[in-house]
Amino acid sequence: MGQARAGWIAGTVAGVLVAAGAITYAVAEDGGSGVEPPAADSADAGFARDMAVHHQQAVEMSYIVRDRTDDADVRRLAYDIAQTQANQRGMMLGWLDLWGLPKVSSKPPMSWMDMGDMPSKGKGSLMPGMATDSEMEKLGRLNGEQAEIFFLQLMTAHHQGGIHMAEGCVERCSVGVEKQLARGMVQGQESDIRLMADMLEDRGATAEPDA
Template sequence: MRRARAGWIAGAATALLVAVGGITYAVAGDGGSDAAAPAADSADAGFARDMAVHHQQAVEMSYIVRDRTDDEEVRLLAYDIAQTQANQRGMMLGWLDLWGLPKVSARPMAWMGMGGMASGEDGALMPGMATNTEMKRLGQLDGRRAEIFFLQLMTDHHQGGIHMAESCVDKCTVGAEKRLAQGMVDAQESEIRLMADLLKERGAKPRP
């Protein structure tokens, strides 16, 4: 069962990366040309900027836990999340370059009507993001305790990411970006279910 589930994780991540590669090339002809570039304050630009930041923390968390546990399943899940989200992050930053738009947002989540969130305190700039204190704690735990805390943090992170991606599906105008956002929703919902199973096996559950 463990090997089969690990294989599913790797296969799903590979399929998503292949799809992402196709979307990277598609965006230039699907709203990404100079004549049709989104505005700097558009949902398309805001999602690309904010999700790039959101993804970067997921990559960091994933590499931290890979060094804190020997569990094969958790390490493989973390590796797949890191590779997939690093690839997507690079693509979104590439779109911003293509569109000639800034890569840094002065007001994260403004495109969702959520600029200036109170949760920006202690480094958590967007929904689901871990605080600086939580990131430090993850780096201090080992073994099963690190696995549980990582799975709880990443579940929260995915839930916040899904909320953002669903907003892009609703608000973005670039077809390729909307398709990427929907792919994020589908993939991260599946990973949340997997992480719930992994937490249950460890006598734990997602945070309320």
């Protein structure tokens, strides 16, 4: 890796860490302003826990496809998604620590959105848009354009589910900075979906995987 590229990556990571620290500090300030931290069964806690899990799969998918293709555009998108969602995941887990709340709940995923009994789309699918175990395994077996297309299809569905969850937080969460992050997720993932639609079209594919 050249020094210029290494410096750019270091600068980007440093900027991400500064932003994460600022938002985490703002949440801490909310907690220190006389307002009680959210309850363990609140939408704030539920969103932070569930979206952290949701984001983790997006990070995993992104790193899988980066090893399965040489396409610069797909690799760049995957890197951006992995860095963004790993950073946001760290924020949400940090908030749970600040609030003194567990990172795992005894309630089913999505209970905070009254979707605890939602039917999963298959084994391994815990929340809206998440890939199943078999889909993750399939992605790991594909190469080249096939891997690119399947990744873009899976990530489009993943983002659509993430947007649904983030909009739920905007409606239900009470911590201002968390609602702000959720709004940013909606905007960022809608932008990604538009980009991925163009990338799929370039490859003669649509967002729906072949049966």
